[in-house]
Amino acid sequence: MGKNMASSLLLLMAALLFCAELVSSHVNIEDHPTDSQVVKGPNRRLMAFVDCGAQCKVRCGQHSRPKxxxxxxxxxxxxxKCVPPGTYGNRHLCGRCYTDMVTHGNKPKCP
Structure with missing residues (x-):
């Protein structure tokens, strides 16, 4: 084996070790939620992450029928991907998606 081939082999081994170290020390994405998420479908776009559970708990905190x-x-x-601030009103701040959603009885769906 020539000197040139031995140095190429060492370089290749070093690169493989580096890649193996990267793979073994990767961070799981579910452990660290991002501030945005990708919406799949024909209108793909990046949307802000919203903690629906916490924000809806605040929104419905004083409602007569909280469930x-x-x-x-x-x-x-x-x-x-939006919950209006406060416990009542401000629906227009979430845009048409939130304000235009209706029930089967044609009443506003979103609180």
Missing amino acids: ICLRACGTCCSRC
């Missing part, structure tokens, strides 16, 4: 409010809020949040 129904939480269910509707969770659906609206997962579809629109």
Whole structure:
């Protein structure tokens, strides 16, 4: 084996060790949620991450029927990626997705 071939082999082994170290020390993405997520489908776009559970709990905190409010809020949040601030009103701040969603009875769905 020539000197040139031996140095190439050492370089290749060093590169493989480096790659193995990178793979073994990778960070799991689920352990560290990002601030955004990709929406799949024909209209792909990057949308901000929203903690629907926590924000809906605040939104429905003073509602007379909190379980129904939480269910509707969770659906609206997962579809629109937004929950209006406060416990009432401000629906326009989440845009048309949130304001235009209606129930089967043609009433506003999102709290």
